[in-house]
Amino acid sequence: MSRRAATRAGVLMLATAGLVGTLAPQAPAAPATTTAVAPGAGAPARVTGVDPAERLRVLRTVVDSGAATWDMARIVEGGRTVWKGAAGTAVRGTGRQVDPDGRFRIGSITKTFTATVVLQLVGEGRITLDEPVETYLPGVLPDGDRITVRQLLNHTSGLYDYTDDPRYVPVDDAGLARWVRTDRWRTYSAATMVAEASERAPHFPPGQGWRYSNTNYLVAGMLVQRVTGRTWNQEVERRIVHPLRLRDTSMPSASPLIRGPHARNYTRLPSGPVDTTELNPSVAGAGGAGVSSTADLARFHSALFRGTLLRPAELTEMKRTVPTGLGVRYGLGIQRLDSLDGLGCGPLWGHAGGIHGSAAYLFGDADGHRQGVTAVSLYGRADTNAIVTRLNEAVACTGKGGAA
Template sequence: MVGTSRGGAVRVAAVVLAGAGLAAGVVPAANAQDTGAATAVSAVADQARRVDRAALDAGLRAVVASGGATAALGRVREDGRTLWKGAAGTADLTTGAPAAARDRFRIGSATKTFVATVVLQLVAEHRIGLDDPVETHLPGVVRGGAGISVRQLLNHTSGLYNYTSDPAFAYADDASFQTWLSTDRWKSRTLAELVAVAEGHPVYFPPGQDWHYSNTDYILLGMLIGKTTGRSWQQEVERRIIRPLGLSETTMPENDPTVPGDHTRAYVSLPSGPVDITLFNPTIAGPAGAGISTTADLAAFMSALLGGRLLGPAELAEMKRTTGLGRGADYGLGLERTPTPCGDFWGHRGDSLGYSSIMLGDDTGRRQVVLSRNPYDPAGLPAAEAAFTSLVTAAACAGRTA
């Protein structure tokens, strides 16, 4: 969504890396036999004993040690049980309150996986076709829509310009940054307005010919959900995913600039000291990155998704069908493959203004890893990123044989 850096001037760039019943889209999980359940519980308990929690805690501390992050959170979950959870750093620099594993944070582009799941549920209900032209469902909304498929929006092969790359979303000097702080951060934007920004630029390539991450794709998918269901994308994520799974700490805000409940706060480092940038109008991101959640809720979501409780086998297979194109070779339909020494994991990174996170689940749907950090001092960012990357692997493989 929006990132910050410090040099001769302040720069803030928007990069939002960045009719059915309530549970209609949920595929019931098979009931395990009592003996099988007991065996699974025993196996997880054994795995938990093998997890080096001290090493994972140290990994979180390494993320914040350089000053490149003010806080870091983490969780490893397997077969419905938490093997490890932790927190490091400070949630609020003003009060000095320490970060806690339960804290909420902005999830940025991890929102896209929720949106993609709703779209694939609509595909399963035969209300949308993956290879339908966008023009069929959103006539006249986007230039060239007759040649762009729903699938190409989901996997970023549409070629559409990424609206957050527009100069209107970049604040390249101190004066414009102050304008963002006092005015622009509170602006409300419609989905149509964000698409119009993208329409002011040429496409990157003809649809399907290459891969380019574009938040515009998911703005259109949010519009598609609204047109198909008669409800907003937020309402559909709520009724199809959040409520059925009991994700009580996950929200998909419309205009509310706050992060509810206990949460880590976001800051930008200036010569004069930290400036709190936690609050802003989330319509800048919408279905491309407006979500808020916790490590526990994201782990539960990934478990349900990859475990087959939200999508049928055919739709889940489509979600994992990667493009094989360029930098998006491992990108599927709102889901990205992440190879680790312990096998492939699937999930999504999420970057928002002052937040960076990743949610992952293994191919079996048994293990989930969720990590979050609050980037801060640019001088320490490389070290924080390296520590965060190392922690992803350590958490994925914790208690397992690589």
């Protein structure tokens, strides 16, 4: 989730780094699976620009390359799934196939949910985007009188990113082993993590630069709770998950479980692989604790960009972007990708995310008509960016230069 690792991996890995762990060597893979879906039972799939065989080949290639234990993807047009597929092994050491409808940790895609709730509160007149954070959370930030709500949501606050601290994200084998044994079960306090991050020098004065910082969204979650009297999790589920009937989506506080069907993730230690699918997500909080599925994420994206969740004024603010210096523009909890790093289509709107071995990508067009969603259990190889770029291109693009 940190910018440090995002820069290393490239723009399509932005927001997946920091908490994305390395994975164990892959077990013998189960066959890839694919499904093409079209209106009407038994009707052949006919989707402009979607070649099911090519999409499946790319999924298989990612697993065969050693970059991932499994991956899955879905393409949705007009609210209908037109293709979905999966490759790899759901459980190491077995031939169990990956369920393309399964659930996974979505990491920083959670930020888009959190930002949507904040913008709903803006639309209700309970929060003002350009009001200082100090107005709502007095004494929480040293520069709270100069950092605005908008600057939290678009990462221009300058706040130090707490995930750059090895106490929260291991940077060596010893730290990773400690995390596996004990730290992944700890419950972390957002207020404590924000306080500790505030003791570190900011990256720049508020509004004078851009740097991805997960601390911003811990503060945003605290803001939601102060204004509504309910936790950010409760508000996301009350305002988004339940109304949209996102049955695979949850925003856990501290539960280490992924409920429902899901593939496993592994962390590689010098002594061998360890199953680390279960972890306490409180370390990610409002910036990355979510669990979902490709179907639910596509539905969320469609509702968001079709204006179901936000009024036009707030959706316009969400899409008001700033440059990042990484070849991608950032709005309020949303990324805009143009044609870059080999991605042959655009602009695409959405977010990437990752947390300890699991990465996810949600991108689609500006009017919510088409979505491409990918989830992958990464090994963390040096060439991961090129592989993931190709994977996202295959899923998000029509193949003819059009936006997903």
